[in-house]
Amino acid sequence: MKLLEERILSDGKVLPGGILKVGSFLNQQIDTALLWEMAQELRRLYGGEGVNKILTIEASGIAIAAVTGYVFGCPMVFAKKSKTKNISGEVYAAEVESFTHGNTSTVVVSKDYLGPEDRVLIVDDFLATGAALVGLRALCEQAGAAVVGAGIAIEKVFQGGGNALRAQGMRIESLAKIAEMSDEGLTFCQ
Amino acid sequence: MKLLEERILSDGKVLPGGILKVGSFLNQQIDTALLWEMAQELRRLYGGEGVNKILTIEASGIAIAAVTGYVFGCPMVFAKKSKTKNISGEVYAAEVESFTHGNTSTVVVSKDYLGPEDRVLIVDDFLATGAALVGLRALCEQAGAAVVGAGIAIEKVFQGGGNALRAQGMRIESLAKIAEMSDEGLTFCQ
Numbered sequence: 001m002k003l004l005e006e007r008i009l010s011d012g013k014v015l016p017g018g019i020l021k022v023g024s025f026l027n028q029q030i031d032t033a034l035l036w037e038m039a040q041e042l043r044r045l046y047g048g049e050g051v052n053k054i055l056t057i058e059a060s061g062i063a064i065a066a067v068t069g070y071v072f073g074c075p076m077v078f079a080k081k082s083k084t085k086n087i088s089g090e091v092y093a094a095e096v097e098s099f100t101h102g103n104t105s106t107v108v109v110s111k112d113y114l115g116p117e118d119r120v121l122i123v124d125d126f127l128a129t130g131a132a133l134v135g136l137r138a139l140c141e142q143a144g145a146a147v148v149g150a151g152i153a154i155e156k157v158f159q160g161g162g163n164a165l166r167a168q169g170m171r172i173e174s175l176a177k178i179a180e181m182s183d184e185g186l187t188f189c190q
Numbered sequence: 191m192k193l194l195e196e197r198i199l200s201d202g203k204v205l206p207g208g209i210l211k212v213g214s215f216l217n218q219q220i221d222t223a224l225l226w227e228m229a230q231e232l233r234r235l236y237g238g239e240g241v242n243k244i245l246t247i248e249a250s251g252i253a254i255a256a257v258t259g260y261v262f263g264c265p266m267v268f269a270k271k272s273k274t275k276n277i278s279g280e281v282y283a284a285e286v287e288s289f290t291h292g293n294t295s296t297v298v299v300s301k302d303y304l305g306p307e308d309r310v311l312i313v314d315d316f317l318a319t320g321a322a323l324v325g326l327r328a329l330c331e332q333a334g335a336a337v338v339g340a341g342i343a344i345e346k347v348f349q350g351g352g353n354a355l356r357a358q359g360m361r362i363e364s365l366a367k368i369a370e371m372s373d374e375g376l377t378f379c380q
Contacts, residue, residue, distance in 0.1 A: 029267045
């Protein structure tokens with residue numbers, strides 16, 4: 001998606017350690033008109049798939065998931081990071097390792113909000129190692145929900161998570177795919 | 191806002207300890223069409239105030255703030271809950287006490303995303319003791335930004351936070367105002 005790629009080039013910042021900072025337009029401060037265009041692009045890609053639920057993970061995926069849900073005409077659900085290791089029987093739970101924060105957390109979603117009748121589009125701002133996607137997919141599997149695919153704002157292709165999941169047959173559409181990133185800058189996949 | 195009040199009556203659940211659970215349509219699972227109508231109502235209320243930034247706090251305020259930002263045609267910013275007590279000089283910081291979680295957290299926003307040029311509408315899903323609003327207002331004061339007012343989905347009027355802030359001159363518009371809540375149910379302010 002040209003609009004997003006151009007924005008990453010103009011306003012994104014590459015930090016040491018493979019971190020791409022997009023806080024000025026996608027995470028912390030969010031360009032809501034850009035969100036809208038991203039949601040429209042996801043509808044173009046997944047509009048024919050009968051999606052009836054958008055699933056994301058708190059916190060930074062919520063904004064894009066909310067607008068995407070509105071554009072798809074369906075509710076959105078966000079998985080919460082659990083503060084306790086004691087998971088009740090009322091939730092589906094999965095482990096997610098965070099690349100950015102260097103820790104592992106348990107993510108949960110109430111059993112009331114995900115079920116066999118759901119055709120789920122998973123939405124998130126970043127895809128790197130794929131840990132969040134694997135966790136969200138596991139929640140859907142526990143619920144018996146169908147995962148139509150994933151819609152990602154920015155994929156760091158060089159971290160391998162996206163292609164590993166594609167090789168398993170998961171459909172993943174990323175609106176900007178970064179092939180390489182270094183202190184000198186970044187290049188997108190052609 | 192009739193639509194929201196009716197939804198609270200039909201789908202909200204009153205739990206012991208003054209907790210109103212709206213997880214099926216406002217928090218965790220989110221009715222995105224309802225979000226849209228709430229954002230339209232906030233525009234009706236604040237549309238003439240020159241708002242150029244929506245400010246909220248992670249996580250559950252992000253969805254309504256994102257859609258509200260789109261409807262206002264401006265960016266939205268969310269304050270993050272800091273995991274560390276060591277706050278860098280690059281952020282504005284304030285303390286916020288959580289009624290629901292029974293703890294205090296430091297919320298921060300990058301100095302890059304809030305400044306004297308901003309006319310801020312603070313948006314959140316709940317207003318109870320007002321602690322989150324006080325914290326977000328403090329961030330704006332540190333930034334020299336003008337707080338136009340607050341737009342809240344559900345105010346628990348009986349907890350007093352909203353009226354205490356109104357008495358200080360802050361404009362607060364809540365889309366559903368709960369006067370009383372007990373195990374028998376709840377009543378809205380007339």
